[in-house]
Amino acid sequence: MVTLDVESVQAFVMVADLRSFTRAAETLGTTQAAISVKLKRLEDRLGFRLIERTPRLVRPSVRGAAFLCAARDFIAAHERAIAGLSASPRRLAVGFVDHVAGAEFPTLLARLHAHDPALVIEVRIDVSRNLIDAFDKGVLDAVIVRREDDRRDGEVLTQEHFGWFAAPGFTWPEGTPLRLASFAPTCLERIMATRTLDAAGIAWTETFVGGGIPAIVAAVSAGLAVAPLTFRVAPAGVVEVGKELGLPPLPSSEIVLHSTLTDARSRAALKILATAFREHRVV
Incomplete structure (x- = not known):
């Protein structure tokens, strides 16, 4: 009987989602070497390769892509069990500038929910100025907005042309x-x-x-x-x-992610959201 450990499956899902061992390690607060060891352990237990890795590309293998849905369900069940130990659900309030929340918006939210089903996501769509004000007041945990002034903080996700x-x-x-x-x-x-x-x-x-x-x-x-x-x-x-x-x-305009979240699980969720956002912009 094959048994799976949560950390190995989580490492696989993170690498598959972020398409990067480096970003997966940063998000999980560990090292690339540790991620590689956990992934190798999982592949040995399953008996097939999960990730294809070249100098320029990291992506799930054919069997890895097929396993990804089950891996998400496995992590989700673990998260629900952990969430059941807490009296209050985890909440993430995110704001999106109205013109950024395009046709792919439902897909981005679905991707975030699949990553962490125990997360209660609250969404606000507004103009950048109102979202930044709400973020600065602590009403929103994170915002994805257009850079409209001289404020230089935040993570640049992409540019709009x-x-x-x-x-x-x-x-x-x-x-x-x-x-x-x-x-x-x-x-x-x-x-x-x-x-x-x-x-x-x-x-x-x-x-x-x-x-x-x-x-x-x-x-x-x-x-x-x-x-x-x-x-x-x-x-x-x-x-x-x-x-x-x-x-x-x-002129073009930068799309920026602002966040004050410091706990690993919330930052991991935002990493997934930012990565999915970039992927859809490339498509």
Whole structure:
């Protein structure tokens, strides 16, 4: 009968999730050598290789990927048993800037829950400024926001790249202000776009303001205006028209994770969330 130990299975799941022995060791508060020993012990007990490792790539093997779901269930059962010893459940309050929480958002939360089913996840979606205020006041344990000021702390997850998007065939009559659709007056996209246009000496007028991404997308798709959007959220049916219209390029924006959590389990959960976030951005 094959018996499994929690630490070995946890090491495998962490390496499979983070695709890195180094990050797995950092997250679990141990060394790469210890992770390798635990993984080798688990592979010997199961009788097959779980992780394929090359100088440039770490990933589950075919059989490792098949075992991963059962391994998660094994860890989850252990976590539930441990959680049952505590009178109060573990809570993680996380804030996401509204424009960052895209179509992959449910997948990110599912990945986090699969990693630690005993974790009670509370989610808040808002603009960056409100989330940072809540984080600084201790209302939120962690936030994923756009860097909008000179604040330099936090872990940079990725960069968002912006473009000028409009419906195919959008026209900008010569001698008239550029028709602009933008978000709320305090949002990053509007501030960035209007400052860029002003610096280039391009006259503009807002024909549609506010309403969130769906409303802005609708206005752009209808051919009413040009909008500053990230390439990630730009919908099908619109095109980037910056070069065609002679508009100045828009600066990119950093997506940053802020957290004050110090306990190993919460930091491990955030590592999983950050890794999944990066993976989806690459895809």
